[in-house]
Amino acid sequence: MKRDKDGAEAGAPDVPAGSPSPQQDGEDLRDISVLVADRDPGVTAHIAAQLRERGAHPVGQAVDEAEFLQALRSRPDAWHVALWHEGLEPDPVLRQGLLQTWQREFPATATVLTTDTLNASSALLALRGGAVDIVRRHASGDELASVVRRACDTHRTRRAPAGHTEAPRLLVVGAHPDDCEIGAGGIIHRRVRDGWQVSMLAMSHGSWGGEPGQRAHEAQEAAASLGAASFHLEDFPDGHITDETETVQAIERVVHEVDPDVVLVHSVRDTHQDHRAVHRATLVAARRVPRVGCYQSPSATADFTPNRFIGLREEDVEAKLAAIARHASQATTRPYLDVGLIRATARYWGRFTNDKFAEPLEIMRYTAEIERSLV
Ligand SMILES: [Zn+2]
The missing domain is CATH 3.40.50.10320 (LmbE-like)
Incomplete structure (x- = not known):
């Protein structure tokens, strides 16, 4: 998505690729808790490490849907953002149903889909289902962090008017x-x-x-x-x-x-x-x-x-x-x-x-x- 690209560019001005200076250039994720779910334990661990490096805490990991749900249910209000790989439910219709169910069951958590190939139809489907954003699972640490930070902020503002705090x-x-x-x-x-x-x-x-x-x-x-x-x-x-x-x-x-x-x-x-x-x-x-x-x-x-x-x-x-x-x-x-x-x-x-x-x-x-x- 365009926003990802812009965010990544803005996050890394004049820094050579691979330069290890995430704190200065990346997003500061202090006070943000993230749950990462991906079928591939290597990818899960890698994403989790990238986010931890940028201050996210705690960062949980799950490699299947059962683990993911267990983590969410054990601390329903604790996770600000869940990064969930769409491959965990390959059927797009069922996936959309899952996203909607989670939204009702875990309203405090913003769901971000991770995908292998980012295109307009997958993005639209994700957002329709209620995901806050979608990002490539192999995106750079800075890009992931930027998406997580933004998802957290977006979700907070979206919930504020709808979260029973403000009268219609x-x-x-x-x-x-x-x-x-x-x-x-x-x-x-x-x-x-x-x-x-x-x-x-x-x-x-x-x-x-x-x-x-x-x-x-x-x-x-x-x-x-x-x-x-x-x-x-x-x-x-x-x-x-x-x-x-x-x-x-x-x-x-x-x-x-x-x-x-x-x-x-x-x-x-x-x-x-x-x-x-x-x-x-x-x-x-x-x-x-x-x-x-x-x-x-x-x-x-x-x-x-x-x-x-x-x-x-x-x-x-x-x-x-x-x-x-x-x-x-x-x-x-x-x-x-x-x-x-x-x-x-x-x-x-x-x-x-x-x-x-x-x-x-x-x-x-x-x-x-x-x-x-x-x-
Ligand atoms: Zn009259």
Whole structure:
């Protein structure tokens, strides 16, 4: 791989081949523990010696899969990096399965495949299977060390956001002050309960449906009642929101600030022009967000086609109703905010889950990331 080549070149400037000065030129592997597995005991010992010379400690050795697993299982959190020769499992499909199993069983360890011939397809297969990197087994000590150091760092950063230390972030976007609660109030409450960080964005003050100041205040209170971490309010003209640059940029600013893993917005299958415009603008603004889904507004059309259902508990539905009730200027005048209708709708969608209630989503984009929770 290119990175290996670059690393090796950078690691050995102006030093004649074979010059024994690994500490200065190679990677310092102090505090990194490595398990080396290769069918050939000579190769295993050689790689292990190269890594020890550069400070790795401890360095374990295994010559078959049983020994390898025994070493991992005896100290499951102790190995930072495992160098494993692909010849230990010649079948690529089975090998990929093994890599995935280890990833689940030994999440603390970064697996690096060693290979005899490095090519694009073997590299791709290794990385798809969950290996952090792939390197030639006969690479120089410096190159091996550089790969081990990098694998250790990469694995650490990859695990940090996915390692249950950082809460997933959800951004819900609506055209009017009460849209997020009506379409996804149950999901918002459930995700807050799950430990997610939820932000809400309303694109207008909803002056068409009431006094703007009061509506803004109500929306603020409703967001807080659901446990949202932040509430953002824009001032686009109610009834005349477009999907043009200005709208896209306003949403982009919030996307940039929140850095969400998931964005929810209106469906495009909706009779309200503001909802459709905000849907389109959000898809553009959230183009780099890994997951985007659309919730159901009361104005959604009959062809709203959900393909994901988020199960809710009674308490989530109650919280949703309480949040909607905070929009006092609307709750008593809008027939679609009828408590019975909202409960019945959530109950109906619940039939697609194992829960009593649910809210439906049309998934626009769904990028899988290891260990990340679902929408
Ligand atoms: Zn609306």
